[in-house]
Amino acid sequence: MLAMNFRGPYQIRADRNRPEPEIKHPMDAIVRVTRSLICGSDLHLYHGLVPDTRVGMTFGHEFTGIVEEVGSGVKKLKVGDHVLVPFNIACGSCPHCKQELYGNCHEANAEATAVGGFFGYAHTGGGYDGGQAEYVRVPYADVSPTVIPEGMDPENAVLLTDVVPTGYQAAEQGGIQKGDTVVVFGAGPVGLLAARFSWFFGAGRVIVIDELEYRLEFARKFAFAEAYNFREMDDPVVFLKKATDYFGADVCIDAVGCDATGSAFQNITGKGLLLQAGNATAFHWAVNSVKKGGIVSIIGVYGPPWNLVPLGSIMNKGITIRGNQASVKRLLPKMIDHIMSGRINPKEIITHRFPLEEIPDAYRMFSKKMDNIIKPLLIPPRANA
């Protein structure tokens, strides 16, 4: 079959000779992919920042597909179902799953206990091949995969596998109260959705900070946010303090993660010397710009386990820090309702559509932010077979 094949940082192949996946466990299903997306967190893999990303892996944790085959233990899912597959692999029976922390399942990732099991996310995410392929093995098929609701646009359905619930959870974790000022660092897909959903929690002001003008423009239109370029500031922290009566924002959301720019020191220690798990500029800005007693919500991906953390400020300012992988299954009913009621049409963020064969170009364009790209969609040749 045709699938993405990782050959090393910045080098991937659209490989026609990948073996088709097989049922390995009674609760597995095999899904023929109809749509998949490239995620900003795939770029951290593409750039070689996530440990145990092995040559030969297939990425892709955001996909929809048609069930082709099910294992003997699968009861709910049927061959022929068109499903959206949440990015977290979850058993449904461990204590974490029972508490709806589906991003933290204890039976999905042997390689790491601090990280859940994810499709196509290195062996740090459990060593599963992902959905940037014609077929995928989907474990625990009865737990998270959800039949696409009738009448839902397939492009909205595929966005429900990660970015929509992730953006929502970013805002939810912020504990936004009515009238709050929310600052979102990063105007990528998740940042845009976090900004948009901040209003759902009653935000009074939503500010998006990024360095790319086209993304800031997108944030103004799509997320109704004020959007500012940190390259036009002497210091984003000082700007945000001045703009909030010298108090600081009520809530800061880090929607960037380890691939940030904006601080030479962070860049050298994080990406050059690998002395910390990537560049933590966005997180530092968040901690320094939030008010005393405020909340910092982290949704950006950092490589485990260490960072130069501004602990002094966190303690002295009484900051609450929340972070997690989105619990997609928990949020799906609410997200489906928001989409079906027309309160949000997330597919507006899909700006580029590529045949799966052109995946190296798609990654390059997304990585280098060419042609005003926001979110790229991949369509496999057998999508409609």
Added chain:
Amino acid sequence: MKDALENRIEEFQDRVIAKRNMARAKDIPGWGMDADPENDPAYPMKHTNGADHQRFDYEKPPQQPLDMEVFHSIERPGVTRVFGTSTPPAGLSGAIRRYAYKYSEATATHWMTLILADRVDVIQGKLNDLKHGVLPNPWVERGWNAEWKYNRSAFIGKAATTALLITAGIMLLSKKNSSKQHSREW
């Protein structure tokens, strides 16, 4: 920066803007619909149901057969009931990874060793390609088609600089060689 945004701060006054936004909130789809005054300091609040204290004592799914080498974190007993089968460890990079998994996730040794293994793996991948008669195609695999299409001038500039450096290098070398030949003739 002289006209940096923070020097025009009157335009950005927080409470003024927030108050104005609250007045037009009805024009923002979904405004306030998930607001919850209990939502402080932050949720998701824990969905308390006693599951925490079950620890490992819960009904587990059947074990996926262990038909390949799977590493597991030393912070847990054995492998999970289901695991990925993407790319079993192999060769030198596999040996380095095997060493890394002797250390806990709390150590830099674990993660830095894995990063080292990743770099070794890239070289192993290239050798494997050659062994199987696959010639890597950097133009396609690095997405230079996209650079050519959307970023041509910058791309040509970079390529021209590289070409210039290579040409200069070749000229320098050939000059050296010709002068060597010259001296031999003498």
